[in-house]
Amino acid sequence: MKSSRFNDLPAQNALSIFYTAGYPRLHDTLPILEKLQDAGVAMVEIGFPFSDPVADGPTIQASNLRAIENGMNLSVLFEQLRDLRPSITIPVLLMGYLNPVEQFGVERFLQEAARCGVDGVILPDMPFEEYQDRYKPLFKGTDIKPVFLVTSRTDEARIKAFDAEEPAFLYVLSSDSVTGGQVAVSESRETFFKRLADMKLRSTLIVGFGVTDRASFVAVTKHTHGAIVGSAFVKALAALPALNAERSEIAKTELIENFILGLR
Amino acid sequence: MKVEVSERGFFGEFGGAYVPEMLYPNVKELQQRYRAVIDEVGFQRELRELLHDYAGRPTPLFKARKLSARYNTEILLKREDLLHTGSHKINNTLGQILLAKRLGRTRIIAETGAGQHGVATATVCALMGLHCVVYMGEVDMARQALNVARMRLLGAEVRGVSSGSKTLKDATNEAMRDWIANPHDTHYIIGSVVGPHPFPDMVARFQSVISAEIAQQCEERGGRRPTHVIACVGGGSNAMGAFYHFVDDERVKLIGVEAAGCGLASGRSAATTALGKSGILHGSRTLFMQTSDGQVEEAHSISAGLDYPGIGPQHAYLHVSGRVSYVSVTDQESLMGARILARDEGIIPALESAHAIAYLSQAELTPEDRVVVIVSGRGDKDMETYIKSFGEGISDEI
Numbered sequence: 001m002k003s004s005r006f007n008d009l010p011a012q013n014a015l016s017i018f019y020t021a022g023y024p025r026l027h028d029t030l031p032i033l034e035k036l037q038d039a040g041v042a043m044v045e046i047g048f049p050f051s052d053p054v055a056d057g058p059t060i061q062a063s064n065l066r067a068i069e070n071g072m073n074l075s076v077l078f079e080q081l082r083d084l085r086p087s088i089t090i091p092v093l094l095m096g097y098l099n100p101v102e103q104f105g106v107e108r109f110l111q112e113a114a115r116c117g118v119d120g121v122i123l124p125d126m127p128f129e130e131y132q133d134r135y136k137p138l139f140k141g142t143d144i145k146p147v148f149l150v151t152s153r154t155d156e157a158r159i160k161a162f163d164a165e166e167p168a169f170l171y172v173l174s175s176d177s178v179t180g181g182q183v184a185v186s187e188s189r190e191t192f193f194k195r196l197a198d199m200k201l202r203s204t205l206i207v208g209f210g211v212t213d214r215a216s217f218v219a220v221t222k223h224t225h226g227a228i229v230g231s232a233f234v235k236a237l238a239a240l241p242a243l244n245a246e247r248s249e250i251a252k253t254e255l256i257e258n259f260i261l262g263l264r
Numbered sequence: 265m266k267v268e269v270s271e272r273g274f275f276g277e278f279g280g281a282y283v284p285e286m287l288y289p290n291v292k293e294l295q296q297r298y299r300a301v302i303d304e305v306g307f308q309r310e311l312r313e314l315l316h317d318y319a320g321r322p323t324p325l326f327k328a329r330k331l332s333a334r335y336n337t338e339i340l341l342k343r344e345d346l347l348h349t350g351s352h353k354i355n356n357t358l359g360q361i362l363l364a365k366r367l368g369r370t371r372i373i374a375e376t377g378a379g380q381h382g383v384a385t386a387t388v389c390a391l392m393g394l395h396c397v398v399y400m401g402e403v404d405m406a407r408q409a410l411n412v413a414r415m416r417l418l419g420a421e422v423r424g425v426s427s428g429s430k431t432l433k434d435a436t437n438e439a440m441r442d443w444i445a446n447p448h449d450t451h452y453i454i455g456s457v458v459g460p461h462p463f464p465d466m467v468a469r470f471q472s473v474i475s476a477e478i479a480q481q482c483e484e485r486g487g488r489r490p491t492h493v494i495a496c497v498g499g500g501s502n503a504m505g506a507f508y509h510f511v512d513d514e515r516v517k518l519i520g521v522e523a524a525g526c527g528l529a530s531g532r533s534a535a536t537t538a539l540g541k542s543g544i545l546h547g548s549r550t551l552f553m554q555t556s557d558g559q560v561e562e563a564h565s566i567s568a569g570l571d572y573p574g575i576g577p578q579h580a581y582l583h584v585s586g587r588v589s590y591v592s593v594t595d596q597e598s599l600m601g602a603r604i605l606a607r608d609e610g611i612i613p614a615l616e617s618a619h620a621i622a623y624l625s626q627a628e629l630t631p632e633d634r635v636v637v638i639v640s641g642r643g644d645k646d647m648e649t650y651i652k653s654f655g656e657g658i659s660d661e662i
Binding site (some may be wrong): 049050051052053054055057058061065068073074097098099100101102103104124125126127128129130148149150151153154173176177178181 | 272280281282283284285286288289427428433434437440441444445446447448541543544545546547554556557558559560
């Protein structure tokens with residue numbers, strides 16, 4: 001088995017970006033990924049769209065619907081990601097809801113993802129018990145790693161059970177909310193992050209949901225290994241003007257560079 | 265056969281609890297406690313009293329003579345439309361509000377399509393003094409304005425949902441998002457036999473009073489069990505309640521009537537068993553209408569309460585096993601059903617219930633049959649649609 005690209009994640013302040021495949025335009029998926037890598041992002045989550053994303057706020061809901069209208073689906077996505085490697089060297093994960101994956105076929109989905117060089121998969125509505133009973137052998141048949149979500153209400157035994165499954169990382173939720181909220185880093189939140197850090201888990205801890213800017217990034221990564229910025233980036237992409245192809249590429253590069261710089 | 269839920273919340277291959285981790289503690293707490301709470305003697309007594317004194321149970325089982333003559337069989341109408349708030353929905357909301365109180369929740373959220381479940385939730389929240397927020401698609405708010413006004417008068421906050429198709433499925437998404445954001449003080453009163461385990465089983469238990477009464481009322485009329493039980497199916501709560509105690513008696517034919525909308529092949533339909541596929545929606549594995557990519561399709565029915573792309577997991581199971589026959593009638597046929605019931609029996613049904621009535625004209629029935637049809641709700645909320653649809657012809661002969 002080849003060594004995992006997750007081993008190369010920086011031990012501190014790993015910046016990860018989430019965006020929706022096929023958004024704002026169908027063929028933006030790979031160019032955005034390349035520009036994110038160039039801008040120094042440590043890891044990327046690419047969302048594949050679903051019509052009814054219950055864990056997402058208005059920004060990602062809207063990007064999902066637009067992506068579907070643009071013609072994005074899993075077949076198109078895998079076609080776009082076929083030549084991901086070797087030019088992309090950072091870890092890439094796919095994130096989305098279970099139903100499109102089930103209709104595509106879970107095994108086929110994992111195999112196609114592995115063939116493209118995808119490293120991990122995040123399926124927020126896949127129950128952990130279902131993973132263990134039903135999907136784990138399929139994951140094990142590829143090099144694709146799962147990711148499990150941890151909230152401040154997830155009990156310790158359950159967190160340890162997640163950790164024992166050797167996930168790509170533990171996706172630590174910064175708040176009780178859907179994506180796109182504002183993280184209010186409070187004392188209790190910090191206690192939660194510290195409690196996780198003190199558990200000395202094997203898994204990397206990456207915080208997400210409501211991380212929008214430098215201040216929130218710094219605050220949530222004090223006791224963890226990194227954070228994911230999603231809705232704020234998708235919102236920034238929405239501001240891309242409709243330009244001709246060449247100018248649009250330049251504008252996109254500038255926008256992404258500036259956005260990442262703003263987080264550093 | 266029986267419709268028994270497994271420990272993980274499955275009925276055959278359908279059901280389960282496909283929720284993100286944010287909802288896991290809430291759903292787990294309900295899974296662990298719902299049976300103990302609702303089986304407890306004090307709970308049962310309180311619920312029975314409220315159903316009797318407040319909601320108006322038992323509801324009559326009325327022998328519809330002209331309807332019987334029209335279809336040359338014996339037709340008995342289960343009058344859920346006579347309940348307080350105008351539909352069967354209050355059977356469930358009374359049960360769940362008592363549960364929420366015992367779990368220490370102070371804030372209630374609900375989704376609603378036609379507004380009947382929203383009104384039933386707002387009503388019990390007023391009764392119990394709990395804060396109530398109802399999510400309703402903006403399309404539904406426009407076509408069910410009367411129910412919006414009722415909810416507001418009852419003190420509930422009605423939040424319009426402008427995402428997706430702006431109907432019931434989107435209102436359900438938004439209610440789940442609210443629950444994710446407010447897990448500590450909030451209980452989500454789901455209005456149908458849908459959602460993650462234990463909701464389908466719990467709602468079915470609260471609605472099962474319908475079939476318990478039917479069985480008893482048939483007993484009182486010479487002991488002959490019904491040969492047929494017919495109910496409309498959106499998510500399927502009144503149907504599940506009506507079928508519940510008859511599922512294990514194979515002699516009773518159970519028929520669920522879905523909304524064909526403009527017709528099965530029209531692309532504007534809500535007939536899930538005919539058009540749906542297995543997948544995961546709103547927390548459970550069930551049948552729903554979706555594209556080959558697994559995107560949920562928008563349903564259409566003239567009836568806002570049937571305008572849902574899926575059915576509950578028990579119905580998916582009962583369909584696949586063949587125990588229940590699922591059929592469908594169109595918007596136009598349901599309008600005729602409503603007019604027939606109004607003229608023959610002096611009962612103006614909700615458009616949802618009119619689907620069950622409309623099916624009688626296609627059913628193969630004999631004079632020896634005893635057919636129970638569920639009138640799940642009353643038609644006041646649908647008067648605007650009736651006026652629009654019948655126009656000048658509202659007083660025409662059938």
